[in-house]
Each structure stands twice: as structure tokens, then as C-alpha cells.
Amino acid sequence: MHGQERLLAVGGVHAFEGTEPCHLTNVEPASALEDLHWQNALVVRAREEGRAELACGEHRARMRVVTPAQLELRLVEEHAAVGQRFHVRAVPHDRAGHELEIGKWTELTWRADEGIEREQSSGEFGQCDSCFGMAGFRATTAREATIEARFGAATGALRVTVRPQ
Numbered sequence: 001m002h003g004q005e006r007l008l009a010v011g012g013v014h015a016f017e018g019t020e021p022c023h024l025t026n027v028e029p030a031s032a033l034e035d036l037h038w039q040n041a042l043v044v045r046a047r048e049e050g051r052a053e054l055a056c057g058e059h060r061a062r063m064r065v066v067t068p069a070q071l072e073l074r075l076v077e078e079h080a081a082v083g084q085r086f087h088v089r090a091v092p093h094d095r096a097g098h099e100l101e102i103g104k105w106t107e108l109t110w111r112a113d114e115g116i117e118r119e120q121s122s123g124e125f126g127q128c129d130s131c132f133g134m135a136g137f138r139a140t141t142a143r144e145a146t147i148e149a150r151f152g153a154a155t156g157a158l159r160v161t162v163r164p165q
Contacts, residue, residue: 006054008046009092010067011152012103016042020057027052032065043105066100068092071156073149082139082165085119088158090133090149102133102151110135113145116160 016022022042027033032050036043046065054061076087092100110118119136139162148157
């Protein structure tokens with residue numbers, strides 16, 4: 001969050017859920033956020049830069065939709081080891097370096113060096129392949145490797161040292 005304003009990433013699929021139904025007001029331009037018409041939650045795709053207000057019962061939030069300028073990749077676990085699943089999180093930032101919300105259902109394009117395999121979610125329990133910008137990987141050999149991600153025009157890379165088991 002930047003002050004009291006939520007910063008949403010253009011290209012993200014954002015879910016807004018509360019104890020009371022959520023809805024958008026004052027969307028400028030109107031094409032900035034597309035309602036995906038989910039049944040039990042307000043889920044929108046951020047199409048272009050703009051502003052909006054979110055209302056969930058009495059709770060109100062201002063939102064700004066911003067195009068990501070850079071993508072930072074972070075290793076979630078302390079380290080990666082051969083044969084063990086590890087996770088990488090993609091974090092978009094705007095031109096000023098502020099962290100943007102990537103969105104719960106946003107898909108990214110991932111690539112890894114040989115010896116690092118991306119583990120796809122089976123979709124069980126409502127999980128997605130890259131919920132909140134997270135992706136799972138498994139290494140087959142101990143080595144240094146690079147993992148890359150693309151989100152719109154923003155790209156990021158992470159150098160990972162995979163330890164022996």
C-alpha cells in the first residue's frame with residue numbers, strides 16, 4: 001500500500017472478498033478494470049492505468065492501477081536443495097519503486113535453466129499455477145541456475161544456488 005491507496009498492477013487478476021459483498025465505484029477510465037463476473041467474489045482484470053474506489057460494506061479503499069516497470073523475483077525458502085520443492089515469488093514495482101499488488105489469479109510466464117523444473121499446480125483445492133505471483137520449482141542437480149519471469153513488459157531474474165540434498 002502507498003499511503004491509503006492500494007496500488008494494483010496492470011495485467012493482474014485481482015480478487016476482492018469481504019464479509020459483505022464488494023463493488024467498484026468511480027472507475028476512471030471505465031475500461032481500467034474489467035469485472036470478470038465471478039459468482040461469490042468481485043474479481044477484476046486490470047486492463048490499463050487508472051483509478052477506482054472499492055466498497056465492501058462499510059469498508060472503503062482507493063485504488064490506483066499502475067503499469068509495472070520492473071519485476072523482482074524472491075526465493076521464498078531459505079535455500080533450494082536438490083529434489084526438494086522451492087518457491088519463487090514475483091513482485092512487480094512501479095517506476096518509483098513502489099511495490100504493486102500482483103493479484104491472486106494473475107498468470108506469469110516462467111523460464112528456468114536446465115536442471116530446474118517448474119512444478120505446475122494440479123488445480124486441487126482451488127490453487128492456481130502462480131497464485132499471488134508464486135511458482136514452485138524442483139531442482140534435479142546441485143548448481144547455480146537462473147529463473148526468469150515475465151509479467152506484461154516487466155521481466156525479472158533470480159540467481160539460485162541449489163545445494164546438494
